[in-house]
Structure formats: C-alpha cells, structure tokens
Amino acid sequence: MKEYQKMFQYFLILLFSSVAFGQYVTEPPAVTDQQCQEEYDKIIGCVRAPIFSKVDDMPLPDQNKNQELVDEITHVLDCSGHLNCNSSKLLQSYLSNQRWISEHFHATLSDCLTVEADTELSNQCGVLHDDNCNRFNKSNLKCHTTELEKQPNCTERHVEPYVRLYWALRSRCVMAHQLKLEMDRYHIKEKRNF
Ligand SMILES: *[C@@H]1O[C@H](CO)[C@@H](O)[C@H](O)[C@H]1NC(C)=O
C-alpha cells in the first residue's frame, strides 16, 4: 500500500512536470519582422505558375484551370512546409481553404451554381463582399439556400453542399482580414513573382 502511494506521488510529479514542460514547449516562439518577411518570401518563392495570380478568384468556372491552380496550391504548401509566424500560417490556411472551396465546388455544385445562378443569388440576397464578414450570417444563408433551390438544375440535394461552401467563404473572409492585420503587424512587404 505504501509502495503504491509512493508510486502515485511520483506519478503526480511526473504528470505536473510534463504539463508544465508541455506548456513551455508549446509557447509560440518569438518571431521577428525579418523572419516573418523571409517566411512570406519563401511561400511566394514556391510559386511557379502564373495562374497563381487568380488564387483569390477561386473557384474558377473553368474546371481545367481550376485544377491547375489547385495543383499549384498543393505544390506551394508542400514546398513552403512548416513555418513559425502567424502571418505565414494564416497565408497557408487561406490557400488551403481556397483549394478546399474549389474542389468542393467542382465536385458538388458546379452543375447548379452557374454564373447566372450566382448572380441571381446576389440580386436577391445581397452581394457578399469580403469587406464585411458579418454579411455572412444565418439569416443571409437562409435567403441563399431558399433562392438556390429555385435555380434551374438546383435541387434539394445541393443545399447541404452549398451550406458548407457558404461557411468556407466566410472563413476565407475572416482569414483574409486576419492575414492583413498580421502582415501589417510584422511590416511584411508583398512581393509577387507571378
Ligand atoms: C499566433 O496566434 C495564436 C492563435 O491565434 C496566438 O495565441 C499567438 O499569441 C499568436 N502569436 C503571435 C506571436 O502573435
């Protein structure tokens, strides 16, 4: 019994020291402006294809061009790898989200959500600009899904994929804003080689 209590105490000490140690190692590393600029340049330096300039416009209606861009994003994410600055992580998350949006759109919605259908949704429910992410909200989504079902070639089965697309577009909006703040904070200068 005594032996057991001793072991238990020892276990507790181990447990608490590992918790403390865990917190110590997961603390974000201090980063400098220069490091964050270098990480940003590294990501942009991984870009090979000029089509990358269309990354903010994804999903592209042209499926082949869209796929080319999806592949380029995959290359840029693999090539840039693990980085430390929040600005870098945000940019990578933004790219990864754009890739998801595009693949999801072409896999589930492109037959229904045509340019005409999308224009009609904007006319009825208001344009979703990235200047104000609060425009993406539940009541606005309700308007969108109601209108979506009225579009030619759209059916009830398109609603669920559309809802997922909608929240991914909201995430894009939020990430773009956070990215801008982080870029300002670390005084990162945008450079483009594409
Ligand atoms: C990076 O972002 C995380 C999560 O938002 C935050 O907890 C952390 O303080 C940020 N680090 C820096 C260096 O800004």
Ligand SMILES: *[C@@H]1O[C@H](CO)[C@@H](O)[C@H](O)[C@H]1NC(C)=O
């Ligand atoms: C929801 O979005 C609509 C337009 O997209 C906007 O007019 C409305 O003010 C938003 N509601 C809230 C609570 O932000």
Ligand SMILES: *[C@@H]1O[C@H](CO)[C@@H](O)[C@H](O)[C@H]1NC(C)=O
């Ligand atoms: C709707 O579907 C039909 C049959 O699949 C197709 O011929 C037509 O081009 C589609 N219309 C639109 C606007 O996508």
